[in-house]
Amino acid sequence: MDRKTLLDTLDLHDSNLGGFAGAWSGSGPELEIASPVDGSRIASVREVTEDEYDGIVDRAHEAFLQWRRVPAPQRGQLVRDLGDALRAKKEALGALVTLEMGKIKAEGEGEVQEMIDICDFATGLSRQLYGLTMQSERPDHHMREQWHPLGVVGIISAFNFPVAVWSWNAALAAVCGDSVVWKPSERTPLTAVAVTKIAADVCRAHGVDPALFSLAVGRGATIGDRLIHDRRVALVSATGSTRMGRRVAEVVGKRLGKTILELGGNNAIIVTPSANMDLVLPAVLFGSVGTAGQRCTSTRRIIVHRSVRDAFVERLVRAYRDVPIGDPMEDGTLMGPVLNLDTVDALMAAKEAVVEEGGEILYGGEQLVGDAYPGGRYVTPCVAAAQNHYRIVQEETFA
Numbered sequence: 001m002d003r004k005t006l007l008d009t010l011d012l013h014d015s016n017l018g019g020f021a022g023a024w025s026g027s028g029p030e031l032e033i034a035s036p037v038d039g040s041r042i043a044s045v046r047e048v049t050e051d052e053y054d055g056i057v058d059r060a061h062e063a064f065l066q067w068r069r070v071p072a073p074q075r076g077q078l079v080r081d082l083g084d085a086l087r088a089k090k091e092a093l094g095a096l097v098t099l100e101m102g103k104i105k106a107e108g109e110g111e112v113q114e115m116i117d118i119c120d121f122a123t124g125l126s127r128q129l130y131g132l133t134m135q136s137e138r139p140d141h142h143m144r145e146q147w148h149p150l151g152v153v154g155i156i157s158a159f160n161f162p163v164a165v166w167s168w169n170a171a172l173a174a175v176c177g178d179s180v181v182w183k184p185s186e187r188t189p190l191t192a193v194a195v196t197k198i199a200a201d202v203c204r205a206h207g208v209d210p211a212l213f214s215l216a217v218g219r220g221a222t223i224g225d226r227l228i229h230d231r232r233v234a235l236v237s238a239t240g241s242t243r244m245g246r247r248v249a250e251v252v253g254k255r256l257g258k259t260i261l262e263l264g265g266n267n268a269i270i271v272t273p274s275a276n277m278d279l280v281l282p283a284v285l286f287g288s289v290g291t292a293g294q295r296c297t298s299t300r301r302i303i304v305h306r307s308v309r310d311a312f313v314e315r316l317v318r319a320y321r322d323v324p325i326g327d328p329m330e331d332g333t334l335m336g337p338v339l340n341l342d343t344v345d346a347l348m349a350a351k352e353a354v355v356e357e358g359g360e361i362l363y364g365g366e367q368l369v370g371d372a373y374p375g376g377r378y379v380t381p382c383v384a385a386a387q388n389h390y391r392i393v394q395e396e397t398f399a
Contacts, residue, residue: 001095003042009092010194012043018189018217019048020196021059021181022210027052028218033190036102036337037328039375045189047218050226056216057181057232060152063211064179068149070208075175076126082171082202083119086112089198093163093191095329100188101162102337102377103291104328115167115195122171129176149177150258151234154227156220156248158239159339160294162188163195165262169237170199170213181214181233183224187339189217220244228252235260239296242396264396268301273308277315285319289381292338293399300396303388313383317363320381326372337377338399347379347399350392359386 007013017026028047035042048056067075086093094109103111131145153173157165162184170180184192192215200210216223228236228251237260238248245263252259269287271280287299304312328336338344344367351365365382379399386393 001092003099006092006095006099007043010089010096011197012096012190012194014043016043016045016190016193018045018193018215019052019056020193020200020210020213020215021056022063022200022214025052025055026217031186031189031217033100033188034340034375035099036339036375036377037099039377042099043190045193045217047186048216048223050222053216053218053223053226056211056214057152057227057230059209059211060179060181060214061232063209063214064149064151064177066209067174067179067212068177070177072126072129072175072177075177076123078202078206078208079119079126079171079174080123081205082174082199083116083123085198085202086115086119086167086195090116093194093198096191096194097162098328098336100190101159102328102339103160104333104336105331107291108328111161111164114164115171118164118167118171122175125172126175147176151178152232153178153180154230154233154236154238155180155182156224156227156236156238156240157182157184157192159185159187160291160296161239162191165239166192166195169260174212178234179212179214181216181227183216183218183220183227186217186219192217229255231255231257234258238262240264241398263296264398265296265298266300266394266396267297268303269299271302271304271308271312273305275308277308277312280312281315281319284316285323289320289323289335292335292379293381293397294338294343301393313362313385317383320363320383323381325368325378325380335381337373337375338379339377341376343399344377344379346397347382350397350399351382351384353392354384354386354390357386357390357392359384359390359392 017024019025026046028049090112094112097108134143155169196215199213203210235258239262242263245261362383364380368378
């Protein structure tokens with residue numbers, strides 16, 4: 001599918017509005033979106049202003065007041081149809097994830113499949129919103145537990161899973177009777193616009209206010225900050241760095257709001273003398289190279305017993321050398337580009353830090369150049385020998 005056909009299929013244009021709450025808006029700065037695949041421009045998205053954001057949340061709250069009155073099984077039917085609509089656009093939406101974010105084709109489509117799966121799960125959940133009944137100390141009385149919708153749920157998502165994170169929150173919020181306002185990463189807003197259009201069509205088909213699934217594209221320092229301070233937003237679900245999570249927890253907590261935080265990780269695999277290396281190596285390779293290392297669940301550290309270290313390192317370096325790197329749209333590619341040149345710089349800085357602290361680069365960490373690697377965002381995965389007390393080992397390198 002060529003780029004123009006892809007954008008047409010998802011109702012995207014050369015310039016797109018980044019605000020939605022039943023109607024589209026966006027009169028703020030224009031975000032020019034370039035593809036990590038080759039550095040070329042895809043399209044642009046206009047951010048919402050702070051006044052437009054306020055209007056979006058007002059409309060999302062109006063949608064909530066109506067939606068909470070809909071029986072949960074009927075809410076589940078809408079979410080089921082949302083899953084079917086995503087299923088119909090799986091190939092195109094997966095390709096857009098790859099084009100805008102850079103993850104390989106299988107991962108892009110896999111992310112959309114996660115959206116479909118959570119819709120299926122949420123549909124079942126809509127008939128299982130159980131409460132408890134309890135015995136009372138008073139004669140002729142009983143007590144019961146009943147769960148009520150919260151209100152407007154704010155969703156702040158990161159660039160590395162530009163659509164799945166929204167669905168994990170939005171599908172569950174919807175069956176529970178809540179509306180959502182989505183503040184996607186300003187690095188990957190096109191996927192958010194495309195998904196919001198799909199969700200709006202499903203709402204209209206059900207005669208439901210499309211502001212149920214609202215959107216506010218903008219910078220974290222402006223729209224994101226306004227959202228976490230907003231008392232109209234009952235719960236904020238935020239995905240991003242640990243530093244960001246601390247900020248969200250502090251601000252939302254001070255106003256006694258609720259938070260769900262999915263933050264960074266510095267994940268380790270421990271390799272013991274009895275480990276089956278035929279199982280360990282693929283696990284390490286997938287964990288570290290998948291999404292070009294840009295996942296909160298990426299493998300960052302390997303703690304290996306000295307008795308098997310040399311044999312393990314030899315096999316690991318050999319496996320890293322064989323990783324097919326290139327165009328993520330092509331079948332057979334295992335590792336595509338990182339998001340942008342800042343990420344390349346972060347990898348190079350991490351390499352330097354390892355060496356400065358006394359470690360050794362065993363393989364990789366080089367920027368790839370040439371016609372097969374346009375845009376300057378392709379690198380080789382890096383293996384380094386380091387001590388646990390190194391500062392760089394204790395920090396997450398998101399690359």
